[in-house]
Amino acid sequence: xxxxxxxxxxxxxxxxxxxxxxxxxxxxxxxxxxxxxxxxxxxxxxxxxxxxxxxxxxxxxxxxxxxxxxxxxxxxxxxxxxxxxxxxxxxxxxxxxxxxxxxxxxxxxxxxxxxxxxxxxxxxxxxxxxxxxxxxxxxxxxxxxxxxxxxxxxxxxxxxxxxxxxxxxxxxxxxxxxxxxxxxxxxxxxxxxxxxxxxxxxxxxxxxxxxxxxxxxxxxxxxxxxxxxxxxxxxxxxxxxxxxxxxxxxxxxxxxxxxxxxxxxxxxxxxxxxxxxxxxxxxxxxxxxxxxxxxxxxxxxxxxxxxxxxxxxxxxxxxxxxxxxxxxxxxxxxxxxxxxxxxxxxxxxxxxxxxxxxxxxxxxxxxxxxxxxxxxxxxxxxxxxxxxxxxxxxxxxxxxxxxxxxxxxxxxxxxxxxxxxxxxxxxxxxxxxxxxxxxxxxxxxxxxxxxxxx
Numbered sequence: 001x002x003x004x005x006x007x008x009x010x011x012x013x014x015x016x017x018x019x020x021x022x023x024x025x026x027x028x029x030x031x032x033x034x035x036x037x038x039x040x041x042x043x044x045x046x047x048x049x050x051x052x053x054x055x056x057x058x059x060x061x062x063x064x065x066x067x068x069x070x071x072x073x074x075x076x077x078x079x080x081x082x083x084x085x086x087x088x089x090x091x092x093x094x095x096x097x098x099x100x101x102x103x104x105x106x107x108x109x110x111x112x113x114x115x116x117x118x119x120x121x122x123x124x125x126x127x128x129x130x131x132x133x134x135x136x137x138x139x140x141x142x143x144x145x146x147x148x149x150x151x152x153x154x155x156x157x158x159x160x161x162x163x164x165x166x167x168x169x170x171x172x173x174x175x176x177x178x179x180x181x182x183x184x185x186x187x188x189x190x191x192x193x194x195x196x197x198x199x200x201x202x203x204x205x206x207x208x209x210x211x212x213x214x215x216x217x218x219x220x221x222x223x224x225x226x227x228x229x230x231x232x233x234x235x236x237x238x239x240x241x242x243x244x245x246x247x248x249x250x251x252x253x254x255x256x257x258x259x260x261x262x263x264x265x266x267x268x269x270x271x272x273x274x275x276x277x278x279x280x281x282x283x284x285x286x287x288x289x290x291x292x293x294x295x296x297x298x299x300x301x302x303x304x305x306x307x308x309x310x311x312x313x314x315x316x317x318x319x320x321x322x323x324x325x326x327x328x329x330x331x332x333x334x335x336x337x338x339x340x341x342x343x344x345x346x347x348x349x350x351x352x353x354x355x356x357x358x359x360x361x362x363x364x365x366x367x368x369x370x371x372x373x374x375x376x377x378x379x380x381x382x383x384x385x386x387x388x389x390x391x392x393x394x395x396x397x398x399x400x401x402x403x404x405x406x407x408x409x410x411x412x413x414x415x416x417x418x419x420x421x422x423x424x425x426x427x428x429x430x431x432x433x434x435x436x437x438x439x440x441x442x443x444x445x446x447x448x449x450x451x452x453x454x
Contacts, residue, residue: 022268023227024260026298031065035227037253038219039066042210046070047077049144049180052207053171055187058306058368062253063187063212067148070185080142082111089151092158097167100155101125104147112136113145126170133174137181145182147171153188165203172205189309214251214369214381221246223256232277233267241286248290248384250369254302262289303388306368311406312353312361315346317370317380318389318398324380325392332377335359346402 023035039062045051047070057063071083084107091099102125108114114132137143149155159167171184215223221242225235235241249255263281266289273279289295307314319341323331333341339358343350350358362378365371372381380386389395 021231022261022264023231024257024264026254026258026261031062031068031253033069033072035223035257036065036069037223037226038215039069039212040219042066042212043069043073045210046148046185047074047146049146049183051183052210053175053183053185054203054206054209055185055212056189056209056367057187057212058189058309059302061212061214061306061368064150065253066212067150067185067187070146071148074144074146078142080140081144081146082113083146083148084108084111085148085150087150088155090154091152092155095158095161097155097159098126100149100167101129104129108132126167130170130174130177133182134178137178143181145178147182147184148187149185150187151189152186156186156188168203168206175206211367213367215253215256217246217251220249220251220253220256223253224260227260228263228281229278231264232279233264233281234278236280236282241281241283245286245290247382249299250303250382250385252302252369255299258295258298258302259289262292262295300388300390303385306370309368310361310364311402311408312342312346312349313365313368313370314406315342315349315399315402316362316365318395319345320371320378320380321386321389321395322392322399324386325395329383329386330374330379332374332379334377335362338362338378345399346406348403349406349408351408 023032025032025035042055043066046055046066055063055066067085071085074081074083084104086103086107088100088103091097091103105114105125108129109116113136114129133145137145156168159165168186174182175184214220224245225242228234245259246256249259263285266285267279267281304314307317316338319338320331320333322341323333335358339350339355342358353361362371366373366378369381370385371378380389390398
């Protein structure tokens with residue numbers, strides 16, 4: 001082969017088939033640039049300074065990989081453009097969302113946005129970061145700053161108490177007062193929809209949240225087939241076999257990485273044929289890998305990680321799985337049926353969850369790739385999801401033991417806060433007040449016991 005210019009991709013494609021290298025890695029959030037497939041619209045939205053500021057999605061669905069890719073892409077997009085990325089998992093768990101600015105300070109020092117290695121004594125750190133960032137941006141009109149905050153759930157919950165959102169509002173002001181040359185992005189496990197009905201909250205000014213779920217079919221296909229092809233492996237049925245693997249993995253990048261790693265290990269363990277690469281991948285190869293007990297256990301463990309984000313997700317998914325075992329894989333439940341059955345299995349877990357909130361939980365299960373909406377009903381996304389959730393006996397055991405094993409979700413979010421009036425607490429939560437004073441015209445009926453007004 002002759003080329004006008006040497007190309008690294010050509011060298012890699014001709015050399016790798018004679019090695020035992022594997023690009024697939026079971027390392028969440030640490031995806032190599034060449035193994036980052038898809039998320040094109042989401043990536044463009046994150047690095048767009050006028051784009052949305054919230055990203056949600058389950059564990060190991062690619063949020064952290066998306067943020068890393070956004071950091072690289074933003075910094076490569078032009079001189080003066082800087083991006084900082086950090087996990088704020090520990091911020092807010094103690095009820096102190098103001099610690100966000102202390103976590104950001106050293107990162108901003110490293111790129112010259114703020115001066116001084118130590119935090120300013122006796123100063124409002126949020127205001128200090130705000131002022132320093134605006135000064136830094138004014139020095140050069142080509143400058144821009146992208147702040148990426150991963151695992152921000154605890155911070156958002158803490159900042160929402162009292163529906164105040166003081167520190168989110170500092171972020172909003174920074175973006176607006178910099179003419180959108182600075183942008184803050186929050187990534188977390190849950191959608192921000194649980195805050196949207198709160199009165200006077202600033203989240204609506206920060207764009208519609210992005211949801212990171214399973215990869216789109218073509219992107220999932222590319223993640224599976226392109227690295228294998230570079231290694232010298234091709235499917236003997238280029239349509240059916242990749243489609244079967246994508247269905248097994250539910251288009252989830254973490255499961256595709258697991259399967260790809262196991263498949264490469266399986267293929268490289270046998271002698272290279274006399275004809276040399278490329279080598280064919282048969283249906284028997286796929287079966288040998290998929291039915292390996294260790295791989296199936298790893299698949300199930302990763303899938304259940306998503307459901308354990310909120311144990312209400314787990315009960316909802318297993319309730320639909322129960323119907324699938326009883327009535328067939330295509331069985332679906334209406335929202336009303338699903339609500340009734342889930343509450344029956346775990347009354348305490350869904351106590352205080354209204355119809356709108358339950359609808360939000362089910363919608364999140366769809367976003368996470370657990371359920372699919374089909375003709376007004378909810379079913380499992382693929383037959384392989386049912387395999388991952390277990391046999392009928394295992395599904396029933398999970399549901400029957402839910403009240404004893406599962407942890408009731410925290411109700412410390414801003415929507416459940418009741419503001420103080422003189423010596424008493426409001427009988428209405430912030431979420432209820434937000435709905436009461438919503439500009440939309442709707443008739444609402446307020447009921448309660450006489451004691452709730454005292």
